[in-house]
Amino acid sequence: MNKVMTSIENLKKDIGDFYKPELHHFMVMNAVEVGDQIEVQWFFSDYAHPCDTTCFYTLVSPETEIPSIKDIVASAWVAEAELVDLMNIKVENTQKGFVLEPDFESGPLRKKK
Amino acid sequence: MGRQYEIPIGAQHISLLEPLHFKFTTENEKIVATEANVYYVHRGIEQACCSKFKFRQVSFVVGRVCGLCSISHTTAYSQVAEKLLKIEIPLRAKYLRMLVIELDRIHSHLLCLSHVAENSGFEALFMKTMQYREFSMELLEAVCGNRIQYDFSIVGGVARDLKPQVAQSILERLKKFIPQLDELMDIYKNNWTLSLKNKGAGAITKEDAMRLNVVGPFARAAGLAIDVRNETEDLLPWKEVGFEMITETSGDVYARNMVRLRELYVSIRIIENIINGLPESALITETKAFPDGEATVRLEAPRGELFYYAKGNKTQILERLKIKAPTFSNVAAMAEAFTGNEYGSAPAIIASYDPCLSCTAR
Numbered sequence: 285m286n287k288v289m290t291s292i293e294n295l296k297k298d299i300g301d302f303y304k305p306e307l308h309h310f311m312v313m314n315a316v317e318v319g320d321q322i323e324v325q326w327f328f329s330d331y332a333h334p335c336d337t338t339c340f341y342t343l344v345s346p347e348t349e350i351p352s353i354k355d356i357v358a359s360a361w362v363a364e365a366e367l368v369d370l371m372n373i374k375v376e377n378t379q380k381g382f383v384l385e386p387d388f389e390s391g392p393l394r395k396k397k
Numbered sequence: 398m399g400r401q402y403e404i405p406i407g408a409q410h411i412s413l414l415e416p417l418h419f420k421f422t423t424e425n426e427k428i429v430a431t432e433a434n435v436y437y438v439h440r441g442i443e444q445a446c447c448s449k450f451k452f453r454q455v456s457f458v459v460g461r462v463c464g465l466c467s468i469s470h471t472t473a474y475s476q477v478a479e480k481l482l483k484i485e486i487p488l489r490a491k492y493l494r495m496l497v498i499e500l501d502r503i504h505s506h507l508l509c510l511s512h513v514a515e516n517s518g519f520e521a522l523f524m525k526t527m528q529y530r531e532f533s534m535e536l537l538e539a540v541c542g543n544r545i546q547y548d549f550s551i552v553g554g555v556a557r558d559l560k561p562q563v564a565q566s567i568l569e570r571l572k573k574f575i576p577q578l579d580e581l582m583d584i585y586k587n588n589w590t591l592s593l594k595n596k597g598a599g600a601i602t603k604e605d606a607m608r609l610n611v612v613g614p615f616a617r618a619a620g621l622a623i624d625v626r627n628e629t630e631d632l633l634p635w636k637e638v639g640f641e642m643i644t645e646t647s648g649d650v651y652a653r654n655m656v657r658l659r660e661l662y663v664s665i666r667i668i669e670n671i672i673n674g675l676p677e678s679a680l681i682t683e684t685k686a687f688p689d690g691e692a693t694v695r696l697e698a699p700r701g702e703l704f705y706y707a708k709g710n711k712t713q714i715l716e717r718l719k720i721k722a723p724t725f726s727n728v729a730a731m732a733e734a735f736t737g738n739e740y741g742s743a744p745a746i747i748a749s750y751d752p753c754l755s756c757t758a759r
Contacts, residue, residue: 309612327704358608361729370443383435
C-alpha cells in the first residue's frame with residue numbers, strides 16, 4: 285500500500301492530479317482515530333497495475349469539514365455519506381442519514397472517551 | 398413534459414430480497430430519477446470487531462456479515478490479519494480457500510439468476526435454477542459443515558481438511574451439473590420472452606462503469622475487465638488453477654446474466670483443477686504474534702471486489718476494521734442505471750444488480 289500524505293488545502297488538487305477514471309478505481313474512504321485527531325483515508329487501485337493500492341490520507345480534528353471529492357470521483361458521495369454517519373465527521377455538502385437513519389446516534393464507530 | 402409521479406420500492410417489497418429503498422420519479426412509465434436509501438440493517442459489526450472480540454474471533458464474526466458470501470468475508474479478514482501478523486499460510490489452505498470461494502460463487506450466481514428470472518415474470522425458470530442450485534449447497538455443507546455461514550477460513554489457514562470421498566463427490570456432482578448449466582445457458586441466452594425483458598434493460602456503458610467505479614459482474618457485463626482474482630496472485634494463486642476473465646459488452650440485464658453463467662463454467666474448471674492438484678501440506682500456520690501496523694486486502698466475492706482494512710496495535714483487540722462490500726461500490730451506478738428504463742423493468746434490473754445490503758450496511 286502506497287500511502288500519500290496530503291492536507292485539507294491540497295486534497296482536491298492532489299486527488300485531482302492523480303485520479304483518472306480510465307486508469308484508477310476508487311475503492312472507498314476510511315477514517316481512523318489517532319489520539320484526538322482523525323486520519324481520513326481515500327483508497328484507489330490501478331487497473332493497469334492491479335496490485336498497487338494508493339491511499340491518500342490527512343490528519344484532521346473531528347470538527348474540521350473535509351472537502352468533498354464528488355466533482356472528481358463521481359461515486360465518492362456514497363463513501364462520504366457513510367463516513368458522515370458512522371464516524372461523525374463533517375464532509376462538504378453531505379447530510380447525515382444515508383447509512384444510518386437520520387435520527388440515529390451520530391458516529392457509532394467513534395471510540396467512547 | 399408529462400406528469401411526474403414518485404413511486405417507492407422497498408424497504409419491504411416483493412421484488413427485493415434485501416431491505417433497500419428506492420424512490421423512482423417516473424414520467425409516462427419511464428424512470429427519470431432515482432433516490433436510494435440503505436440504512437435499514439446497520440448492525441455495528443465493525444464496532445463489535447474492534448471492541449468485544451479478540452482478533453482471532455473476528456473471522457467468525459465477519460462470517461455473519463452476509464449469509465451468501467460469508468466465505469469471502471472470513472477469507473478476506475483472515476488474509477488481512479495474516480498480513481498484520483506477517484505470516485504465510487500453507488499452500489493446501491490457500492487451495493481449500495479457493496475451492497470454497499468458487500463453490501460459494503456457484504450458489505450465489507445461481508441465486509441471482511433465479512431472482513432475475515422471477516422478477517422478469519419467468520417463475521418456472523426461477524424454480525428450475527433454484528433446483529439446480531441445490532447441489533452446491535449440499536457440497537458446501539459436506540466441505541464446511543454448514544449450508545451457509547461456514548467458518549472455514551480462520552486466521553492462519555483453514556478449519557477443516559477436504560476428505561477424499563467428499564472431493565470425489567464434488568467431481569461427480571459437478572459432472573452432473575454441467576448439462577444442467579448448458580440447459581440454463583440455452584434458456585437465459587435464447588428464450589425470446591426473457592430476452593424481451595432483459596435485453597437493453599438497466600444498461601450502463603463501460604465509460605459509466607469506470608466513472609462510477611463499478612465492480613463485479615455489473616462492471617464486467619459492461620466490458621470493464623475488473624476481477625480481483627486477476628490481480629492478487631500474492632494471496633491466492635488464481636491463475637494457477639485456471640482463472641479466466643469473463644466480460645460482455647452490452648452492460649444490460651442480459652449481459653449480467655451471461656457473465657454470471659459463463660463464470661460458472663470457470664468456477665467449475667477452477668474447482669476441478671484444485672481437487673486434481675491439491676497439494677499436501679499442513680492446514681494452518683501457528684503464531685503467537687499480535688497484529689501490528691495496518692494492511693488492506695481485496696478479494697473477489699460473487700458480487701465483486703470486497704475490501705478489508707485493518708489496523709492492529711500489538712494487542713488482542715484491533716484498533717480499526719473497515720469492511721467495504723461490493724454492493725457499496727455499486728450503489729452510485731445502481732441509482733443511475735434505472736434512468737430511461739420502464740418502471741415495469743425495475744424489479745428485474747434490481748435483481749440483476751445482485752444487491753446485498755447485509756454486506757453494505759454491516
